[in-house]
Amino acid sequence: MKKVTLNVYTHDQRIIDYQPLEIRNKPPAWWHKLKKTFNKMDFRSGIRVPTPTVRACPGIVDFVRKPIVFRMWTDAIFKVNPDGTVTTATPLHGGGELEIGVHDDKQYGELYPNHTVCKLHNPWLFKGSDSTDFLCTDVHYDTEFRKHGMFICPGIVNFNDQHAANIFIAFPTKKESYEVTLKYDQPLMAMFPMTDKKIDIKMNKIEKYERATIINAFPATFLGRYYTRKHARRK
Numbered sequence: 001m002k003k004v005t006l007n008v009y010t011h012d013q014r015i016i017d018y019q020p021l022e023i024r025n026k027p028p029a030w031w032h033k034l035k036k037t038f039n040k041m042d043f044r045s046g047i048r049v050p051t052p053t054v055r056a057c058p059g060i061v062d063f064v065r066k067p068i069v070f071r072m073w074t075d076a077i078f079k080v081n082p083d084g085t086v087t088t089a090t091p092l093h094g095g096g097e098l099e100i101g102v103h104d105d106k107q108y109g110e111l112y113p114n115h116t117v118c119k120l121h122n123p124w125l126f127k128g129s130d131s132t133d134f135l136c137t138d139v140h141y142d143t144e145f146r147k148h149g150m151f152i153c154p155g156i157v158n159f160n161d162q163h164a165a166n167i168f169i170a171f172p173t174k175k176e177s178y179e180v181t182l183k184y185d186q187p188l189m190a191m192f193p194m195t196d197k198k199i200d201i202k203m204n205k206i207e208k209y210e211r212a213t214i215i216n217a218f219p220a221t222f223l224g225r226y227y228t229r230k231h232a233r234r235k
Contacts, residue, residue, distance in 0.1 A: 003198040005129040006159065011208040012096070015073050015123055019185070021201050023193075025069050028142045031055065064141055067190035068134075068201070070167060073123055074098060078180045080171045084116035096184075097123070103168075112170050117153060120167040120188070125214045128159030133194040136165055139187040148172075148180050152189050163214050165191060 008021055036055045039048040054060050074096025077089045084105065090098050099121040108117060138145065138152035145151055153168035167189045171180070182188075193199050206214075219228045 003200050004132045004193065004195060005200045005202065007127045007129075007202050007204060009125045009127075009204045009206045009211075009214060010123050011206050011211060012073070012123055013205055014096075016203050016205060019071055019073060020203060021068050021070075021124065023066060023068055023199060023201075025065055025067065027064050028187075030143070031064070031141075060141070063190075067139075067192045068199075069139060069187050070122060070124070070165075070189045070191070072182050072184055072186040072188060075184050076182050078118070078171065078182065079177060080116065080173065080180065081177045082173060082175060084173055086116060086118045086171065112153075114173055115170040116173050118169045118171060120169055122164060122166050124165070125163045125211060126159040126165060127163055127214075131158055131160045132197065133158050134165070135192040135194055137190055137192070139190045142187045144182075144186060145169075150180070156194075157191075163217060165189075 010016060034053055034055050037050040037052055040051040041047075042049045074090045076096075076098050079087045079089075081087075084102060086100060086102050088098050088100055090096055101119040101121075103117040103119060105116070133156050135154070135156055136152075137154040149172040151170050153170055155168075157165050159165075169188075221228050
């Protein structure tokens with residue numbers, strides 16, 4: 001079977017050492033507390049019979065196990081203000097870098113009422129060996145985000161034509177400013193390869209200045225930078 005080679009790049013060696021990207025994931029904390037079956041009364045026979053829980057559901061098991069999961073690479077506090085602005089703080093003693101941007105609500109119209117969308121720059125960049133699509137979505141069975149009323153905005157990316165997979169977090173807006181702390185290693189986003197091919201992940205350390213060279217791969221257009229580049233490369 002053919003494979004897809006996914007070269008991934010970061011300038012932070014700690015991320016390579018401690019949070020390598022792989023298609024092998026730890027289940028959420030509640031997973032191990034839940035047994036695969038429980039006994040339920042069969043009223044036809046009067047016998048209690050083993051009945052499966054979600055831990056025995058193939059669709060859920062594969063959803064938990066099969067994605068590439070991006071995790072918080074630093075402790076971080078997010079402060080969300082009533083006007084939708086978001087600021088962050090990371091540990092003062094050599095914490096991980098955190099770069100964010102907030103989308104103007106005119107960019108998504110009425111899609112997310114009473115929320116603000118924060119773009120968290122992924123420390124990884126990507127180059128794919130072909131045009132395989134990857135579905136980016138929330139790590140649904142981890143409950144930390146829902147506890148705060150937050151969610152991940154989903155999308156599909158193709159690393160032959162672009163090289164970033166940034167994480168868009170929708171925070172609820174409230175009448176008063178509030179803070180949310182996300183701990184190191186907190187799952188952020190799941191990325192599913194939309195192919196049956198084997199994914200061969202190769203991690204690479206680059207210098208910080210090289211990130212801009214990889215990211216800045218699009219023509220200088222106001223609109224349609226992705227499609228302009230894609231069509232130009234197909235000529």
